[in-house]
Amino acid sequence: MISFIKQERYFLLRKLIHVLSGLLFIWIAGKYGSKIILTSFILIVVLLDLGRKLNPAWNRFFLKLFRPLLKTEEVTLKPAGATMLWTGLFLTYILFPLNVFQASGMVAVLADPLGAIGGRFIPSPKIKTGKSVAGTVTFFIITLSILWGYWNIPLFHSLLLCIILSAVELYSPDIIENMVLSLAGAFVIKLLYA
Helix, strand or coil, X not given: CHHHHHHHHHHHHHHHHHHHHHHHHHHHHCCCCHHHHHHHHHHHHHHHHHXXXXXXXXXXXXXXXXXXXXXXXXXXXXXXXXXXXXXXXXXXXXXXXXXXXXXXHHXXXXXXXXXXXXXXXXXXXXXXXXXXXXXXXXXXXXXXXXXXXXXXXXXXXXXXXXXXXXXXXXXXXXXXXXXXXXXXXXXXXXXXXX
């Protein structure tokens, strides 16, 4: 039972880090000098994560610090979810207008982890991809509240975006989901609305 409680605590801590670091990234993106700051940050993060594959000593040190926060597949030298989130946010920031980046980034940073929490704690059937109906519905509702409620994207466009982004979230491979979600979100927002 204690192990289960610890796992849930680390799961929630991981989601909190996802939200807070992502919101900080989005906030910095609107500031003067943000391209230099975020480019430097992403280069360091990617190099540190790549270093795990190239240097066993670095990987042991990394795991000593972060193992409880990593998913099983991240322990075995796959890129960390945080690296993929920040890389996706960075690419979206570089490739799209600021308002499109911010709207898409908020979906990746808020709807994805809250959907995961809903999926973990609200009992519901699993979908073929291993995700749950509750998680997908939570993701959809949060995405709708961001796009329609906060960004004032018309309801029809918001619903269409929610359906597309829910499908992207549902079917993206777990390891690249964080990166794909912000990029796909920005692409679809730009295509349908901006």
